Amino acid sequence: MTDFKIIKITIFNFACYYGKNELDFSTKSAKNIFLFKLPNGFGKTSLFHAINWGFYGGKVVGGGKVIPQMHEMIGRYLKEDDLSNGRVSLVVEIDFTDKGSNFYLKRTAFFKKNGGRFTHCVGEDQVKLNYVNNFQEPKTFGNEDADKIDR
Numbered sequence: 001m002t003d004f005k006i007i008k009i010t011i012f013n014f015a016c017y018y019g020k021n022e023l024d025f026s027t028k029s030a031k032n033i034f035l036f037k038l039p040n041g042f043g044k045t046s047l048f049h050a051i052n053w054g055f056y057g058g059k060v061v062g063g064g065k066v067i068p069q070m071h072e073m074i075g076r077y078l079k080e081d082d083l084s085n086g087r088v089s090l091v092v093e094i095d096f097t098d099k100g101s102n103f104y105l106k107r108t109a110f111f112k113k114n115g116g117r118f119t120h121c122v123g124e125d126q127v128k129l130n131y132v133n134n135f136q137e138p139k140t141f142g143n144e145d146a147d148k149i150d151r
Helices: 044-059 143-149
Strands: 005-014 017-024 087-098 101-114 117-120 126-132 138-141
Touching (some): 017 044, 044 087, 044 101, 126 143
Antiparallel strands (some): 005 017, 005 087, 101 117, 101 126
């Protein structure tokens, strides 16, 4: 048995998740299972991709297409007026606990409009991990610590 538990996920402009979308997985039950019974096209796979990308960035590889190409992850329903300074962001935030410690992970990718489509601003991605251990000692890891976070 593991102590790992996702508490909340916030997805912003990721695939079919337009704008800000919060999914609360907190429960008072000791059971750590959530079932999704939804028709095709309602975001189940996109949620899985968002969780994977949030935790691992583009480093997940394996059989099949586990993490889509970056241009496939940007929200499908973005409009011209969603651009701020010619760019738009894709964000995944995950609040979780593991072995009694609390974590907040935020991963952001930026895109710009290039012709009729959005292109990934490679090298501008951001990742941040806030961590509070059992002794309430907070730590923050950022882009410079990405190799430690992306495991």
